[in-house]
Amino acid sequence: MKPLVGLVGFFVAFLLVFSVFQMKVEAATNMPFSVSAVLPDNQVDKSKTYFDLQMRPGENQIIEVELVNASDRELTVETHANTAITNDNGIVDYSYTGKKMDPTLKVPFSKVAKVTTDTTIPKKGTRRVKIALSMPEQPFSGVILGGLHFKEKEPPRSKTKEEKGVQIENKYAFVIGVVLRESEEKVKPTFKLGKIQPSQINFRNVLKAEVSNPVPVIISDMEIQAHVTKRAKKKVLFETNREHMRMAPNSHFDYGISWENQAFQSGKYTLHMTLKAKGKTWKWTKDFEIDRKEAKKYNDRAVELEKDYTMYYIIGGAVLVLVLLILVYWLGRRSHKKAN
Incomplete structure (x- = not known):
């Protein structure tokens, strides 16, 4: 897919x-x-x-x-x-x-x-x-x-009842x-990585990282590779790579990393980003944090959110083991009484 x-x-x-x-x-x-x-x-x-x-x-x-x-x-x-x-x-x-x-x-x-x-x-x-x-x-x-x-x-006009329906x-x-x-003097490109924060696009969870072009040069055919890990960990949790992007002079935009319909979990993370443009490469490794309040706010709004039932499985398994232990203990006591 x-x-x-x-x-x-x-x-x-x-x-x-x-x-x-x-x-x-x-x-x-x-x-x-x-x-x-x-x-x-x-x-x-x-x-x-x-x-x-x-x-x-x-x-x-x-x-x-x-x-x-x-x-x-x-x-x-x-x-x-x-x-x-x-x-x-x-x-x-x-x-x-x-x-x-x-x-x-x-x-x-x-x-x-x-x-x-x-x-x-x-x-x-x-x-x-x-x-x-x-x-x-x-x-x-x-x-x-x-x-x-x-x-x-x-032209300004008022709609009739028939026109107030869905129209194309x-x-x-x-x-x-x-x-x-004013001149043909070449300006050296440079980029900055700004604020990183959880957000949503069309009610789907994404992480937004602000990428800035702070110089008066048009950027064409730009490529960005970005992935997120837990802080001080190597396992890639989420990743979004894009090519053939452009940037206007002295402008910025929010690069979105898809959270793949997963719920935001509060905690400390690290964004790893590589940007390629004009034959050069820029790399950033930047820590950020998602707090519980932000996570809940976006999770409550999100559509098609895949629920994480891991905790329910753990609790259910623990309860099941406890019931089995009680049952084994009870049967053992019962057998012991019959033997006596």
Whole structure:
């Protein structure tokens, strides 16, 4: 079962990574609109379909994206300039609109890029969206990574009783990646292992270990091998290995180690992790502890939890042995009385 799950996970990750810089999410084959980057002269590689721009400190520039409405109706497209983060699947995510970023990120893309939120396109028409870029005055090495996120704006409407049931609606969105750099200077990659704590994914127990990329470099084809042991023991209790992951610059994510539908047991443990990326290897051995309160909290919520009946077997066996001893003693006394 595990090889099958791993194979499925590989193909899912491959498909998501393949669409990192121009992602199309569709629920039907007929897309109402399309987007394309109008590449400027300072595009580093003109064979790419996303923006990869060489700029100077303090420079301002307008870039454009062409929107084409292929439908027979007027539509409005929402545009957002989002900072790239790394989600817990180990994939660069351009759809995040929140404010909480990694503390090492000094210049988020959402602060560099400004765009008009709504653009109305006539039926069978075309519009160009302008994005204003303002580079920070202070020079920097590495890259700033973000995405221009386009989706059709839904008109406000109240649902009828019939519409309030289960429905499948078509949702369309595009993302065009934007990479901003000031030089070709290479930044050395480095990683940090942060907080380790029990948690859940879809109501299933997992151990989460925070992996951080604290430098402004894009990480591709990253591999992590992780296993858990009891503290000062060698026997592997739980293990999760993953390949072909990516990380955005100055970002972090929670790497999940499956607890294989087992209940959390309070105690002292050790996480052993090996990370490979950019031709280098990082290794960590870090102790952590699960207390009874945390274990009970997650065990009470968990679904499909395999119960551990070992203690019941021990108690039952002890009771059975005790009963047999009492029975043997009683029969012995009875035989002795008859003999007398």
